[in-house]
Amino acid sequence: MDISFIGSGNLAWHLAPALDNVGYTVKEVYSRDPKHARALVGRLYQADVKSTLDFSDSPSDIFIIAVSDDAIQDIVREIILPDDSILVHTSGSQSLNLLGFAATLNTGVFYPLQTFSKAKKVDFNDIPIFIESEVDEVNKVLMKMAKSISKKAKTISSENRKALHVAAVFASNFSNHMLTISKSIAEKYGVDFEVLKPLIAETLNKSINIGPENAQTGPAKRGDMEILDTHLEFLKDDPDVAEIYRIISQHIIDQSE
């Protein structure tokens, strides 16, 4: 089957070549910035840069919207598709209904659960891909496409995909922000963040292996109020960080009871 990509960001950068390599043919790449589209085309066998969203003469069967969440709606309003084509978005947080405006009923979601950056090679084989569609035939096509690159393809409802996305925000975005705060506290006192890396690696390793609920340690888990007070006092020059410290500690205490 032939595919057109709308968007040439971090996800498209890896997903388009991955599909190109397993028997799909990416024919077209559209991007608001043609330079970005050209760069992605350079990674593909037979693709051309597409400069408008009028795909009425497109040879493609599947149109993959891989743009930031807030740009999807504008794309859907503008895009012109050939008959019987399949339109999917790749967002974890946007509902399937968002594609309801498009001039096709063959809509779906194709959501690879991973964080992508252009510089870092990824192996799709291990990346869970979540499929959603209300049309059986679309579901089949998307599941086949997902299975062609990943051994972790699953169907999911919009509601559960939202839960998954909120869970991913905590697991990825917020855990990363804890490291950002950690680094800024350490560096404020001239302590190199490097020294914390073995601890971070071991913590996460343990968390993944025995489950985070079993890996919890620290003053809040022990209910050590004296240390908690000392730390809050220590953080008093940065009330926002102190409040984050307080509220997470309280939640750990509540869950330990």
Place this chain on the structure above:
Amino acid sequence: MDISFIGSGNLAWHLAPALDNVGYTVKEVYSRDPKHARALVGRLYQADVKSTLDFSDSPSDIFIIAVSDDAIQDIVREIILPDDSILVHTSGSQSLNLLGFAATLNTGVFYPLQTFSKAKKVDFNDIPIFIESEVDEVNKVLMKMAKSISKKAKTISSENRKALHVAAVFASNFSNHMLTISKSIAEKYGVDFEVLKPLIAETLNKSINIGPENAQTGPAKRGDMEILDTHLEFLKDDPDVAEIYRIISQHIIDQSE
């Protein structure tokens, strides 16, 4: 030099054999629970179980308190030491002054920055060890001991050690708690936490490699208020988790400006 351990918990479990293996001799292990002391003695070459805190006849030169933070003070009040011995604690959060009650001026801190569990083998070589003492001779002895097992031995002040400990709480305890929340959200909707593990591994990998401040992604980082509102609405049955979501997102937004 000869060493006695007060405490036989997770840290002592790994630290005592590590020192035993590089030319120090652990002579005695004291624990409130003699069964625990015996178990640790079983991992050592020449150690005996010590059943009281009266060490006046002890052959040891260094006494290492490796107990939970809130138990240190009681130990210090009770312990009887031979003349000229060195007394250290191993806590990240307790000040050196806590040892001021002891009948020796040769006090110090010997703080290995890692999370330990009995079941998991550790390589001290990569674990940063932080040394503090106001007595030059003690500093030298502790630094030599730290360097004998780790290539990351450093001196640190009480103030900076506190900063390091607060930083470690964010990096380790709080990032782990983000995973706990993530898991409970996922499982509430029947989504297996397994599917989030590749994302967690990649996020932390990226964070360690390019720095957490450069690895931040997600709706808060993008300032995507629509998604934030959807997620807060999604979490409304659990106000504590919703508040944690809100306050961390706000901090990410504030830092992105």
